[in-house]
Amino acid sequence: MDFDFTEEQRMFRDGLRDFMQREYAPIVDKRDREGPFTREEEIEINKKFQTLGIGLDPEGIKALLDPVLFAILAEEVSKVWTSLLPLPGMGSIPALFIPLASDDVKGRLLPRLESGEFVGAFAETEPEAGCDTRDIQTTAKLDGDYYIVNGTKTWISNAVTCDTAFVGVKDPQTGAQTFLLIEKEVSPWETSPLHKLGWNASDTGEMFFDNCKVPKENEMGAIMKSAFEKGQALPMSEGFAKLLTVLTPTTALLTLPRAGMALMSVGIGQAAFEASVNYAKERVTFGKPIGKHQLIQNMLYEMDLLIETSRLLGYKAVDAINRGDPDARRLSSMSKVYAGESAVKVTYHAIQIHGANGLSQELPLERYFRDARMMVVPDGTSEMMKLISGYCILGKGFSAYA
Ligand SMILES: Cc1cc2nc3c(=O)[nH]c(=O)nc-3n(C[C@H](O)[C@H](O)[C@H](O)COP(=O)(O)OP(=O)(O)OC[C@H]3O[C@@H](n4cnc5c(N)ncnc54)[C@H](O)[C@@H]3O)c2cc1C
Numbered sequence: 001m002d003f004d005f006t007e008e009q010r011m012f013r014d015g016l017r018d019f020m021q022r023e024y025a026p027i028v029d030k031r032d033r034e035g036p037f038t039r040e041e042e043i044e045i046n047k048k049f050q051t052l053g054i055g056l057d058p059e060g061i062k063a064l065l066d067p068v069l070f071a072i073l074a075e076e077v078s079k080v081w082t083s084l085l086p087l088p089g090m091g092s093i094p095a096l097f098i099p100l101a102s103d104d105v106k107g108r109l110l111p112r113l114e115s116g117e118f119v120g121a122f123a124e125t126e127p128e129a130g131c132d133t134r135d136i137q138t139t140a141k142l143d144g145d146y147y148i149v150n151g152t153k154t155w156i157s158n159a160v161t162c163d164t165a166f167v168g169v170k171d172p173q174t175g176a177q178t179f180l181l182i183e184k185e186v187s188p189w190e191t192s193p194l195h196k197l198g199w200n201a202s203d204t205g206e207m208f209f210d211n212c213k214v215p216k217e218n219e220m221g222a223i224m225k226s227a228f229e230k231g232q233a234l235p236m237s238e239g240f241a242k243l244l245t246v247l248t249p250t251t252a253l254l255t256l257p258r259a260g261m262a263l264m265s266v267g268i269g270q271a272a273f274e275a276s277v278n279y280a281k282e283r284v285t286f287g288k289p290i291g292k293h294q295l296i297q298n299m300l301y302e303m304d305l306l307i308e309t310s311r312l313l314g315y316k317a318v319d320a321i322n323r324g325d326p327d328a329r330r331l332s333s334m335s336k337v338y339a340g341e342s343a344v345k346v347t348y349h350a351i352q353i354h355g356a357n358g359l360s361q362e363l364p365l366e367r368y369f370r371d372a373r374m375m376v377v378p379d380g381t382s383e384m385m386k387l388i389s390g391y392c393i394l395g396k397g398f399s400a401y402a
Contacts, residue, residue, distance in 0.1 A: 005068070005072075009068055009069065009072060012063075012069055012072060013072045013076060015052060016052060016072065016073065016076045016077070017076055019048075019052055020076060020077060020079070020080040020081070021080070023048060024080050024081050024084070025080050028080060028081040028364070029361075029364055029367070031201060032081065032083060032200050032201045032367060033200065033361070034201075035200060035201065036160070036161075036193060036200070036201060036202065036203040036204070037083075037087070037161070037201050037202070037203060038161070039119060039161040042087055042119050042158075042161055042203075043116055043117050043119070045084060045087060046087070046088075046116035046117070046118070046119075047115075047116040049088065049116075050116050054073065054088065055088070055113075055116060056088065056091050056092055056095035056113050056116075056118055056120065057095075057113040057114045057116075058099050058110075058113065058235060061092055061095055061096065061235060062235055064088060064089075064092045065092070065096075065234075065235060065236045065237065065240060065256070066237055067237065067239070067240060067256060067259070067318045067319075067321040067322045068318055068322060070256060070260055070318075071259065071260065071263045071314065071315060071318045072263075073085075073088075073260075074260040074261070074263035074264045074267065075263040075264070075266050075267040075270070075311075076267060077264075077267065078263070078264040078265075078266075078267025078268050078271075078371075079267040079268070079270055079271045080271070081201070082198070082199055082202075082264060082267070082268060082371040082374075083199045083200060083201035083202040083371075084201075084202075085202075085260075085264060086157035086158060086199065086202045086203075086204075087119070087157075087158060087202070089157075089257060089260065090120065090121055090122045090156075090157040090158055091118070091119060091120035091121070091158060091162070092120070093120065093122040093166045094120035094121070094122065094164045094165060094166040094181055095113055095118065095120050096234060096235070097166065097181055097220070097223050098110060098113060098164075098181070099232070099235075100223050100224070100226070100227035100232050100234075101181060101217070101218065101223050102215070102217045102218070102226075104215075105181065105183070105217075105218065108183070108185075108186075109164060109183070112163070118163065118164065119158055119161050119162045119163055119164075120158065120162055120163075120164050120165065120166070121156050121157060121158040121159055121162040121164075121165040121166070121207075122156075122157075122165070122166050123153040123156045123159070123165045123166065123167045123168065123207055124136065124153070124167075124168040125153060125154055125155045125156065126138060126151065126152060126153055126154060127152055127154050130155075130381075131380075131381060131383070131384050131401075132401075133168065133177075134177075136151075136168050136169070136170055136177065137151055137170075138150065138151025138152070138153065138167065138168065138169050138170065138209065139151060139169060139170055139171070139172040140169035140170070140171065140172075140178070140180055140214070140219075141171075141172050142171075142216060145215065145216050146213045146214060146215060146216060147169070147180060147213075147214045147215075147216055147218075147219065148211055148212070148213060148214075149167070149169060149180065149182070149187075149209040149211075149212040149213075149214055150209055150210060150211060150212070151169070151209050152206060152207070152208050152209070153167065153168075153206065153207040153209075154194070154206045154207075155194065155204060155206075155378070156204065156205060156206070156207055157202060157203065157204055157378070158202075158203050159191050159193075159194075159203065159204065159205030159206060159207050160191045160192075160193050160203050160205045161203045162184070163183065163184050163185065164181065164182065164183050164184065165181075165182050165184075165207065166179050166180075166181055166182075166220075167179060167180050167181075167182050167207075167209070178219055178220050178221060179219075179220040180214050180218050180219055180220070181218040181220070181223065182209075182212065182214050182218065186214075186215075187212045187213055187214045188212065189207050189208060189209050189210070189212050190207070190208040190210070191205050191206060191207050191208070192205055192206050192208075193205045194206060196374070197370050197373060197374060198367070198370035198371040198372075198373055198374040199371055199374050200367075200370075237322065238324070239321065239322045239323045239324040240252075240256070240321055240322070240324065241324070242323075242324025243255065243321060243324045243325075243326070243328055245324075246324060246326045247326055247328075247329060251329055252328075252329075254332075254379075254380070255317070255320075255321050255328040255329055255332040256321055256332075257379050258317070258332040258333060258335070258336040258379055258380060258385070259314055259317040259318050259321060259328075259331075259332040259335055259336070261336045261339070261340065261375055261378075261379050262310060262313065262314035262317065262332070262335035262336050262338070262339035262340070263311070263314045263315075263318075263339070264375065265310060265336075265339035265340045265342065265343035265372065265375045266307060266310050266311045266314055266339055266343070268343050268346075268347065268368050268371050268372045268375070269303070269306065269307045269310065269339075269342060269343045269346035269347065269372070270307055271364070271368060272303070272346055272347045272349075272350035272365060272368040272369075272372075273300075273303045273304065273307055273346060273350065275350060275354075275363070275364070275365065276299075276300060276303065276349070276350045276353045276354070277291075277300065279353060279354055279357075280296055280300060280353060283354075283355075290353070296353060299349040299352065299353055300349075300353075302345070302349065303345075303346045303349050303350070306342035306343075306345055306346050307342070307346060309338070309342070310335070310338055310339035310342045310343070311339075313331070313334060313335040313338055313339065314335045314339055316331055316335070317331035317332040317334075317335045320332075327392075329388065329392055330388070330389050330392035330393070333380065333385040333386075333388040333389045333392070334385070334389050336375075336379070336380060336382075336385050337376070337382045337385040337386060337389075339375075340372070340375035340376040340382065341376060341382060343372035343375055344369075344372045344373055344375075344376070346372070347365070347368045347369040347371075347372040348369065350365050350368060350369070351365045351366065351369055384401065387399075387400045387401045
């Protein structure tokens with residue numbers, strides 16, 4: 001059993017830590033309060049991350065699809081600024097399919113991926129279909145060489161700023177579901193922003209498709225078929241690729257963002273914990289540092305325990321993904337709930353230890369608390385994660401949600 005990172009992983013983590021301290025720690029508190037990033041800011045962020053070898057370009061996406069590097073990225077970035085992560089996280093889904101798409105799509109979008117001037121979204125949720133994605137109403141009707149898309153997507157990360165989206169649709173006749181790679185310039189749609197409790201600098205919004213005309217070769221099945229014929233494959237690690245064959249592809253692909261969300265929660269909790277330890281040593285009441293009061297130590301103990309156990313569970317899920325072990329489904333679902341709910345408790349205690357200062361916008365504790373509270377809804381709510389775990393424990397015939 002080895003709990004250590006390899007030398008390469010340690011270097012990746014340390015480089016990322018320095019980068020986050022240098023580039024984003026000085027601006028995060030002010031900029032996060034000002035609301036969603038503009039597209040120009042997002043492109044600047046993409047370009048900065050590309051200097052570390054992380055990006056949506058075919059080379060940079062390998063780091064995002066390496067389960068351990070992705071976990072390190074999730075924890076280290078969230079320790080400083082959680083709002084940065086939906087940009088590469090959700091953008092990676094359309095970006096993954098671009099090198100496999102038609103020459104026409106590749107000709108336009110590959111240069112943008114390379115230069116960091118690409119912002120992508122994954123659009124599945126609808127006003128009447130959140131947890132229950134079987135119920136999506138967005139239709140794609142085949143008409144000659146095009147699909148005609150009609151419907152509304154909501155609560156989509158990068159909705160307003162993206163140029164390309166991977167959009168969940170259904171055939172109006174058969175009800176069969178698939179995804180379309182849709183480029184805004186070629187097949188325009190409208191958007192509107194949504195405002196929320198946390199992740200304030202991350203753009204979230206609605207997308208409206210009104211007779212949106214999409215080339216038929218942009219359908220996921222068509223992209224995968226033509227890639228298969230050309231001998232191309234998705235750029236993922238051997239273990240992760242194996243997982244795609246032992247679970248259904250969608251189920252397998254969801255394990256990584258869920259484990260990533262667990263490590264994001266760990267990052268937020270860790271930042272709140274470190275601030276609390278420092279404060280407990282400095283703040284004096286009743287003639288001694290508050291860290292000498294037993295009730296404060298009890299809070300620090302609970303925070304430390306929740307972070308350690310969340311990290312262990314998150315990395316256990318990551319390890320299962322990395323080995324192509326089907327138990328990755330149970331572990332990633334469990335870790336997402338456990339770490340997300342733990343981060344809420346940890347950041348609650350962190351505010352309490354800081355007293356009134358914890359509630360102030362002068363310190364980042366209130367941001368940590370708001371960002372932590374976000375973790376238990378997107379990418380699968382806690383309830384759905386518990387039901388998926390229940391199904392994994394009990395087996396066939398015991399799904400509580402199908
Ligand atoms: C900041 C943010 C970013 C997001 N980004 C994206 C994105 O990029 N792309 C995208 O497609 N979506 C995105 N989402 C949407 C997110 O995935 C959905 O909000 C989520 O799946 C829940 O759907 P809902 O909000 O419609 O809740 P509902 O499905 O309406 O559920 C409401 C409540 O009922 C519970 N519930 C539902 N069914 C059951 C059941 N069978 N048993 C027990 N409890 C149940 C839920 O857990 C929840 O507590 C984002 C959401 C947020 C907040």
